[in-house]
Amino acid sequence: MVVSHIDSVKTIRNSAPYINAHRGKTFVLMFGGEAIEDANFAHIIHDIALLNSLGVRLVLVHGARPQIDERVNLRNLPFRFQDDIRITDKQTLECVKDAAGSVRAQVEALLTMGLPNSPMHGAQIRVCSGNLVVAMPIGVRDGVDFENTGMVRRIDVVGINDHLNDGSIVLLSPMGYSPTGEVFNLSHEDVATNAAMALKADKLILFSPNDGILSEDGHLLRNIEIDQLYGMLNNAFYAPQKLSLQAIAASLESGISRCHCVSYSQDGALLQELFTRDGAGSLISQRSYEQLRPANIEDVGGILKLINPLEEKGILVKRSRERLESEIELFTLIARDGMTIACAALYPYPEDAMGELACVATHSDYRGGNRGERILHAIKSQALQQGLTSIFVLTTVTGHWFLEQGFMPASLEDLPAKKKKLYNYQRNSKVFVLKL
Structure with missing residues (x-):
């Protein structure tokens, strides 16, 4: 019980920077009709309510494809598609209205719930929807008339922002309206993408039946850059997700820096993300979530925080802030969402064509992810550019890791003359050398 309490306190403390970062930001959340039918959807609603209470401006865009299919089937109407787009005749449009209206009412009811002893108690959330999406017909393509199937023409940005400024959650359905009074069946991906772009949202968040976007061998891809995303769009494996991936690509291209894809069946996935x-x-994202880059003066605090625990254990030699500031240009680091999680430094001895690899550290939460290898590779590249022919390291604890990276045991006599004079016999560090 004590451990659980400590873990809870740690979780709350660690979430504080994100609470502050997300407050006042605009998130567009997109979920299909399949998510609404999932047993976990009530928990998603609770998490959405929590985001609202933390000051996040929320626009929810729901789909209704399975609900529409059900009503089309009950009325014995034909399923008509062209290029995976539903052809919406007058009878099918009635199914769309029925399904979208029912789903919207269900979501609004869940967001209104406030029973005692429930996560929604006291939330008092206002949900606003309406004619906030102006649409136009797709028209005739390749000789096929899509009738009442449409596409987004314009998002009522002023109207949506008025609701968001009042603290309301805006709920958009997969339907749009024309100035001539017509109703059009829209894809919720189209609505979500245009809403995110028009509102200049800070995030577009998609809900998926999987943990996120999976690789072809079934592994979760935690971090994807836009160039990799373009490759997926041309890969037949990702064809079932094409509309979602296109929504992400269009959002990133419009200037939205980050999009997320999370599971709608995993409890708490949205909050954890x-x-x-x-x-x-x-x-x-538009660029890598983890960045390997040269350190700068602003990184001194993060490096000190990373290496201090190792210095206290005697694994690393102590470095003062002043020394680190004067040597910061020698450091390379990996930053993850603004936090330094790995670092190393290269001290050159050009007269001996050697370099010292020093202050190698990886955060305890991020070991085992080949980050040390990535930094070592970067250090080796720097050494070669400086005309060095070998790298040496002095270590008291991690000798085996350096052996695995190709370093060979060496002696004091193999060190540069200047380094030999500075050798700390009390630490009795072992010497390893890597030929480049």
Whole structure:
């Protein structure tokens, strides 16, 4: 019980930076009709209510495909599709209205629930919807008339922002309306994408039956860059997800820096994705979530925080802030969402064509992910660019790791003359050398 209490306190403390970062930001959440039918959807609603209470501006875009299919089937109407787009005649449009209206009412009811002893107690959430999406017909394509199937023409940004500024959650359905009074069946991906772009949202979040976007061998892809995403769009394996992936690509291209894909069946996936450093699903961004880069003066505090525990254990030689500031250009690091999680430094001895690999550290939560190998590779590249022919390291604890990376045991006599004079016999560090 004590451990559980400590873990809870740690979780709350670690989430504080994200709470502050997300407050006042606009998130567009997109979920299909399949998510609404999942047993976990009530928990998603609870998490949405929590986001609202934390000051996040929320626009929810729901789909209704399975609900529409059910009503089409009950009325014995034909299923008509062209290029995976539903052809919506007058009878099918009635099914769309019925299904979308029913789903919207269900979501609104869940967001209104406030029973005592429930996560929604005292929430008093206002949900606003209406004619906030202006649509136009797809028209005739390749000789096929899509009738009442439409596409987004314009998002009522002013109207939506008025509701968001009042603290309301905006709920958009997969239907749009024309100035001539017509109703059109829209894809919820189209609505969500255009809403995110028009509102200049900070995030677009998609809900998926999987943990996120999976690789072809079934592994969760936690971090995806936009170039990798483009490759997926041309891969037949991802054809069933094409509309969602296109929505993500269009959002990133419009300037939205991050999109997320999380599971709608995993309890708490949304909160874990937004309030923990590692998340729960897939993060798709314009650039890498983890950056390997040269350190700068602003990184001094993060490096000190990383290496201090290792210095206290005697694994690393103590470095003062002043020394680190003067040597910061020698450091390379990996930053994850603004936090330094690994670092190393290269001290050159050009007169001996050697370099010292020093201050190698990886955060305890991020070991085992080949980050040390990535930094070592970067250090080796730097050494070669400087004309060095070998790298040496002095270590008291991690000798086996360096042996695995190709270093060979060496002696004091193999060190540069200047380094030999500075050798600390009390630490009795072992010497390893890597030929480049």
